Amino acid sequence: MGRLYLVTLLFLSPLASWAQNDYDYPTLWDPNTIVSSSVDYADGDAKLKGYLAYSNATSGPRPVVIIYPDWDGISNYERFRANLLASMGYAGFVADVYSQSVQQGPSIPVANRSALMMPFRSNSSYWRSRAVAALTTVRTLDIAQKDKIFAIGYCFGGGGVFELARAWPNTPGLLGVGGFHPGPLVTAGPKLQPGSPLRVYAFSGADDPGITGDSVVAWKNEMEAANGTWGFYNYGHTVHAFTIMENPVWNGDKNVSNGYNAASDHASWWALRGILLEAFQLTNTSNAYTSAGGAYDYQTGIAGAKLMSA
Ligand SMILES: *[C@@H]1O[C@H](CO)[C@@H](O)[C@H](O)[C@H]1NC(C)=O
Ligand SMILES: *[C@@H]1O[C@H](CO)[C@@H](O)[C@H](O)[C@H]1NC(C)=O
Ligand SMILES: *[C@@H]1O[C@H](CO)[C@@H](O)[C@H](O)[C@H]1NC(C)=O
Ligand SMILES: *[C@@H]1O[C@H](CO)[C@@H](O)[C@H](O)[C@H]1NC(C)=O
Ligand SMILES: *[C@@H]1O[C@H](CO)[C@@H](O)[C@H](O)[C@H]1NC(C)=O
Ligand SMILES: *[C@@H]1O[C@H](CO)[C@@H](O)[C@H](O)[C@H]1NC(C)=O
Numbered sequence: 001m002g003r004l005y006l007v008t009l010l011f012l013s014p015l016a017s018w019a020q021n022d023y024d025y026p027t028l029w030d031p032n033t034i035v036s037s038s039v040d041y042a043d044g045d046a047k048l049k050g051y052l053a054y055s056n057a058t059s060g061p062r063p064v065v066i067i068y069p070d071w072d073g074i075s076n077y078e079r080f081r082a083n084l085l086a087s088m089g090y091a092g093f094v095a096d097v098y099s100q101s102v103q104q105g106p107s108i109p110v111a112n113r114s115a116l117m118m119p120f121r122s123n124s125s126y127w128r129s130r131a132v133a134a135l136t137t138v139r140t141l142d143i144a145q146k147d148k149i150f151a152i153g154y155c156f157g158g159g160g161v162f163e164l165a166r167a168w169p170n171t172p173g174l175l176g177v178g179g180f181h182p183g184p185l186v187t188a189g190p191k192l193q194p195g196s197p198l199r200v201y202a203f204s205g206a207d208d209p210g211i212t213g214d215s216v217v218a219w220k221n222e223m224e225a226a227n228g229t230w231g232f233y234n235y236g237h238t239v240h241a242f243t244i245m246e247n248p249v250w251n252g253d254k255n256v257s258n259g260y261n262a263a264s265d266h267a268s269w270w271a272l273r274g275i276l277l278e279a280f281q282l283t284n285t286s287n288a289y290t291s292a293g294g295a296y297d298y299q300t301g302i303a304g305a306k307l308m309s310a
Contacts, residue, residue: 064149074094139172151177176200191226249262
């Protein structure tokens, strides 16, 4: 119980003490620039409390990345990702799924996590409503550029962001989603709507025992049927939960389903960063490569010049 109490206090405490508890992450940002707060919102009768972080090194509204937690709910892991995104100039918002009435974090027993998660997994309408509530909430924040929102998630939240994409067109301001070690890939609810403009990306471990070849094919077919913009990143020698640093490094034992893989974690994070630059149109418009739609001179890089492959 002492640990549960500690988690509560950490949620409210300043960032300076944040990195010294629970998971001992190194400082990756200037703590003097990260402003964090909790944001109360609701989905029907459920009272929710999200975590907002942004950098005050810059001012004014900025694009937002929503983070949907894994099955232990909001913990320092998700706040870590929000702070990282804040240090990159975005606003990071950790969505609350389980509600204020649930004590969240790594101390939740595994059996309880399933009990909390399954009602959302088994009812796509219930999940989609809960996920869209976070989206409509961030649009009300002064710090948000209301039409530049991207959503990412981990495990439960990773499969969950695909469900969020499937809620389009009821997804105001959302430009795309990225699911890290997501599960499941497929839905029992309505599939991605044809004509959806959302970018949909999966970052998956090739050795994740929860990701069957059939489900990958079904997911790709669903994306193709919607004629969407999508990508399936498949990281080798990588199992489930490969971005969660406190997991032991996977040793190749096929009986072990979870493990950290630093190379895959970093590669997928940098892939996301590129995807965000493209989705938010933050590339330098003077840059021939990113502005000219491919019509640039191969040798000089001059935009608009006729393609020359010689
Ligand atoms: C930025 O936020 C940090 C953390 O809340 C605070 O210590 C600092 O004084 C703020 N700086 C400015 C310029 O507002
Ligand atoms: C876990 O679930 C059991 C059964 O519902 C409940 O009695 C217990 O209080 C829960 N524990 C925590 C830490 O949430
Ligand atoms: C699924 O969730 C929706 C939205 O919360 C709710 O209206 C519906 O009753 C739920 N269905 C079942 C079978 O629980
Ligand atoms: C599919 O998307 C492409 C590119 O956005 C578009 O040109 C094409 O018309 C779309 N095809 C269908 C069948 O919607
Ligand atoms: C993996 O699990 C299988 C089936 O449960 C078992 O036969 C095998 O010995 C296990 N391998 C290792 C390396 O533990
Ligand atoms: C954008 O690229 C141009 C051409 O390389 C460069 O002159 C300019 O400084 C860049 N702008 C920014 C904001 O980086």
